[in-house]
Amino acid sequence: MKVFILAGEPSGDKLGGALMAGLRQLRSDVVFQGIGGPLMTAEGLQSRFDMSELSVMGLAEILPKYRALMARINQTAAAVVDMTPDVLITIDSPDFSLRVARKVKERSSVRCVHYVAPTVWAWRSGRAEKMSRYVDQVLALLPFEPPYMEAAGMRCDFVGHPVVAEPVATHAQGQAFRETHQIGDAPLLLVLPGSRQSEVTRLGPVFQQVVERLTQARPDMRVVIPAAAPVVGTIRRLVQNWSVPPVVLNPLDVDTADPLADKRAAFRAADVAVAASGTVSLELAASGTPMVIAYDMNWISRQIIGRMVKVDTVTLVNLVSDTRAVPEFIGANCRPGPIAAEVLKVLEDPSAQLAAMATTMELLGQGGTPPGLRAAEAVLNGVAQ
CATH class of the missing domain: 3.40.50.2000 (Glycogen Phosphorylase B;)
Structure with a gap:
């Protein structure tokens, strides 16, 4: 053949x-x-x-x-x-x-x-x-x-979907990640601003303000950013003036055969994530990590895409599970105050999301x-x- x-x-x-x-x-x-x-x-x-x-x-x-x-x-x-x-x-x-x-x-x-x-x-x-x-x-x-x-x-x-064939960290690996980074039982927030320079530079300041609000409401909260290799330098520059310094995971710094092991462990260890729109929502779902999705683009793209899009959600977990369990803040709605408020709600009660994520993974072929x-x-x- x-x-x-x-x-x-x-x-x-x-x-x-x-x-x-x-x-x-x-x-x-x-x-x-x-x-x-x-x-x-x-x-x-x-x-x-x-x-x-x-x-x-x-x-x-x-x-x-x-x-x-x-x-x-x-x-x-x-x-x-x-x-x-x-x-x-x-x-x-x-x-x-x-x-x-x-x-x-x-x-x-x-x-x-x-x-x-x-x-x-x-x-x-x-x-x-x-x-x-x-x-x-x-x-x-x-x-x-x-x-x-x-x-x-x-x-x-x-x-x-290929996400169902990807390895997922175990509970023990998640706990080991917490111990390595001295997180203990503190609430752990993942910040995922995207993998492209344009995404990171646009969303970085918004996510910084989200983190400021969250750590004021929950002073014990810890923050981890699993950075994609192409944007590690940009992320490190952006977080230099954050009042709560995050742990930035750089896959290029890892001297192992599996440079993504730390990222998977962080996903498993986290209590909640703020993430850019994209397939990362499915990666989070595979790890059982509740999330809030936030994304913005330049004004011209907003106008063009806003007139063309035919769905009321861009989050794949929502689309596959046929729910709207994952909150999303897109375009003009991508504002720090509402995003932070929703993260606190999800942190308090993630049950609806956990059910939607389980349904999503089953429907994707897990x-x-x-x-x-x-x-x-x-x-x-x-x-x-």
């Missing part, structure tokens, strides 16, 4: 590696070509070029590299057509991968599978219909996504077949049709 598979960023590489492992488990004769990172390489892929060439975001970043990206798109599409694989699997990175799929379909009848459904349930619903012209099957991470893809004429399989293997099964079933 011949598979051409491509990913354009680290999250896609992780999905691709798990999917490739699943395909190898189910088909001993599978042969891979394509583009990927270290996790896909470990599963037998020789990447045609460095995946980092595709990791660009935003108009300002893309324009200088436009010619080079278009050349890579054309080169990749030609390689797919030359290989005549049983299936082309594109993973996320729609600006690159879907352009490749379209060019492949223009020149061949190769079956195209796209892994990670676009968020048409939230905004730009027309993307599904456009995709259906050159994508045969979609692998969805969220259980409510298949009907949106199927309505546009594509097969769509819910295969589970305890079932690993997502990578489910994705592999769906791909093979589609090829056999």
